[in-house]
Amino acid sequence: MxxxxxxxxxxxxxxxxxxxxxxxxxxxxxxxxxxxxxxxxxxxxxxxxxxxxxxxxNPDILKTNIERLSNASFEHYEKLLAGGTYYNALINSLMLSLGVSTLVILLCLPIAYGFARTTMPLKKFYAALCTLPIIVPTFISAAGFIIMFGRTGWVTTLYQSLGGDGTVFNVYSMTGIVLVQIFFFFPFALWPMVAAFKLSDVSLEEASQNLGAKNWITMAFITFPLAIPGIISSALLIFTVSFSDFGTPIILAPDGLNLIVVEAYREISGFFNWAGASILTVVMVIVAAFFFWLQRLVTKGKNYGTLSGKPKQLKLNDNKWVTTGLAIYTGIIVLIPLLAVLSVGLQSFATTWGADLxxxxxxxxxxxxxxxxxxxxxxxxxxxxxxxxxxxxxxxxxxxxxxxxxxxxxxxxxxxxxxxxxxxxxxxxxxxxxxxxxxxxxxxxxxxxxxxxxxxxxxxxxxxxxxxxxxxxxxxxxxxxxxxxxxxxxxxxxxxxxxxxxxxxxxxxxxxxxxxxxxxxxxxxxxxxxxxxxxxxxxxxxxxxxxxxxxxxxxxxxxxxxxxxxxxxxxxxx
Structure with missing residues (x-):
């Protein structure tokens, strides 16, 4: 007891x-x-x-659920894999995310190197501008691109005044979605890549140069390979962000372009098609989980460490041609999302605006x-x-x-x-x-x-x-x-x-x-x-x-x- x-x-x-x-x-x-x-x-x-x-x-709901579960099958998954709208939406979304992640990495490489390894001028100014795309909701950034590159956009007007025909590109297309996502998602990849460039051991680069290698050879075969874990991790992050983005495609995707997030929204909000919406939901979660797992695997599964003991003082590249070129390139990249946001701001004060600068x-x-x-x-x-x-x-x-x-x-x-x-x-x-x-x-x-x-x-x-x-x-x-x-x-x-x-x-x-x-x-x-x-x-x-x-x-x-x-x-x- x-x-x-x-x-x-x-x-x-x-x-x-x-x-x-x-x-x-x-x-x-x-x-x-x-x-x-x-x-x-x-x-x-x-x-x-x-x-x-x-x-x-509710006993009635319980009875209904039992009947529905007894009739469960792989029918809807078979339809997805057999082709059709859902399959095309999945493929289009995967291709979009793959393209955006690849282009973002290529776009960010010079900027990340400029921030981490050079005396590039205007670093603080550019760093502040690089935070702007992150805080702007994606459907607002899409609206900014419409104001700029739409049929009556001010960039289109400028382009036509210089002798161009039509528009620079069709903003209501896969191209438009890709460009918006690139210029408004690149900061998600930029800062992890800056950190990756800063963390690699500079003694390996010094050894390469002492053995007679030129700067560009050292950069290509030493500096960038050491940053590979950060680069791959950033690419996988951008893939996931692009795949899950709803604001850009819901504004810019034309009727003939099927993307999985848009299809899922239409199925539930327009038709209450639970079968279609649920299939697409499961697929979205699986794809996002897979690439999230890949990202964790890249960052934890390999050891690329090169630092030991007290790190050496980082010697920044102060070559005028390099730093000036990187500053101009970075300025062009950050200018595009800035102009998109400023265009939205200007339109908020406009009485009317169309086909004019x-x-x-x-x-x-x-x-x-x-x-x-x-x-x-x-x-x-x-x-x-x-x-x-x-x-x-x-x-x-x-x-x-x-x-x-x-x-x-x-x-x-x-x-x-x-x-x-x-x-x-x-x-x-x-x-x-x-x-x-x-x-x-x-x-x-x-x-x-x-x-x-x-x-x-x-x-x-x-x-x-x-x-x-x-x-x-x-x-x-x-x-x-x-x-x-x-x-x-x-x-x-x-x-x-x-x-x-x-x-x-x-x-x-x-x-x-x-x-x-x-x-x-x-x-x-x-x-x-x-x-x-x-x-x-x-x-x-x-x-x-x-x-x-x-x-x-x-x-x-x-x-x-x-x-x-x-x-x-x-x-x-x-």
Whole structure:
């Protein structure tokens, strides 16, 4: 009897408030990440919705689900592999991503070398401009290219005035999508490549030159091979980003061009074709997961290390021809996205603008319109972002604690899954999973906030986990020894010490939620429409001037928050 009481007592002592919080975190990820993805996986075999949660409370739904699961087959996968629209969409998306990742690497190589290994002038200025493409939502960058290269774009007008015929290129084409993605995604590859060039051992290059090799031979056979891990990792990252991008193709893809993200959106929003949407969702997740795994394999599976002992002082290339040439090349590359954003800004003040180099007049009416007509949308964006931020902070702080202090490896893995799930895929999974009782959340702001939080939580977790590792356990142990519970010790001692990491991650989450496109367009209810959805809808309706004004407002908010984040993190790669 005494042994039984002892066992019960030890169980109760282990199952304290902190254990309860851990189980809540596990249930949260199960309900809003694992279950939706598993549900969509089942639908890809049944071709009809399978609501697992509904089966728990409604016998009719349970009976229907059993019938649908009994008829499950590989029919829809066979149709995908047999050819047709879905197969073409997959091939087109793979070719697009492969082309974009290859071209981005080629474009970034000289710039990365200039930042890391030369005395290239205007480094700080160019570094600031290289952050601009990252903060601009992709459908806004697509709109900027339309203003520049469309049939009545100002670049087209300039081209025709110089004797050209037609347009420089058809912006509503695969070429247009590729160019937008190249010039607005290249910073994702640039900074990892800069780091790769900085980390290689310069003594190998010096040895090559001492043996009589010319500079270009040393660069080709020593410098660039040492940076190969960073280059390959960057290429795989760009592939994943391009494959998952929704904003660019939804604006620029013509009717005859099938891309997997656009097809998935059309199937669910236009036809409620669960079979097609689920198949495409599963394919998107598998492709994204595969290339994410490849990226991790490249960075962890090989050892390209060349540094040992105290690193030598890096001698920068100060050849005038090299540095000047790289500065001019970098200036041309960063000028294109800058002009696209400036074109959107100029159009936001234009009375009318078409077939002319400049608008025919300027006005503030478009900004007055959005503040009069869309104030609620601005507030919606802020409220939704704050909601997602609070949820991210709470869950991420707990996840970081459990991973660092309790070595919760499985929880760490599960919390990283959103990195490989495209926004459209997550949106389709949520709509299918939460459209009936007991969690009938489809079409509500609550589910949108949860989707935002899940999508961006890995950023917050990485930020808080780094801070958590720097906090010694004896600080909280002292609090516990003084009588505080473990949960109270986290809230009153560990939490305040984690504020720098939480603050840095919070701004990153807030920024990415404000400009979120795919989840917003698919899931946002009409009474909770945020700014990004208003811009998208205005672009589709042809209200380009008010769309541009709202787009500039988003960019200004994101720029301001990005500036605050840079001041807090004080992170610089140049």
């Amino acid at each position: 005494s042994k039984r009481k002892l066992k019960e007592g030890s169980f109760l002592s282990r199952f304290d408030s902190l254990s309860g919080m851990k189980w809540l975190v596990i249930v949260f990820f199960f309900l809003f990440l694992i279950l939706p993805l598993f549900s969509v996986f089942l639908v890809s075999f049944t071709g009809q919705p399978v609501n697992i949660l509904g089966s728990l409370v 400049l608008p025919r007049g300027f006005t503030l009416d478009h900004y007055k319109t959005i503040f009069n007509r869309s104030t609620s949308n601005i507030m919606n964006s802020i409220i939704l972002a704050i909601g997602a931020l609070l949820l991210s902070v709470i869950v991420s702080t707990l996840v970081s604690y459990f991973v660092v202090r309790q070595n919760a490896v499985k929880l760490d893995f599960v919390s990283s899954i959103p990195l490989i799930v495209p926004g459209i895929a997550l949106g389709i999974a949520y709509i299918q999973t939460f459209n009936t009782a007991p969690l009938q959340l489809t079409g509500t702001a609550t589910l949108l906030i949860i989707a935002y939080a899940i999508r961006r939580m890995p950023y917050m977790i990485r930020s808080t986990m780094g801070t958590m590792m720097s906090i010694k356990p004896d600080i909280e142990e002292a609090s516990v020894n003084l009588g505080a519970s473990k949960l109270m010790a986290i809230l009153t001692v560990v939490g305040p010490l984690m504020l720098p990491g939480i603050a840095a991650g919070s701004i990153l989450v807030f920024v990415t939620v404000i400009k979120e496109t795919s989840v917003t367009i698919l899931m946002a209810p009409s009474d909770w429409a945020p700014m990004s959805l208003v811009v998208f809808q205005n672009l589709l309706r042809g209200e380009v001037y008010t769309a541009s004004a709202m787009a500039i407002l988003i960019i200004v908010i994101v720029l301001l928050l990005q500036y605050i984040a840079s001041k807090m993190t004080k992170n610089s790669l140049y």
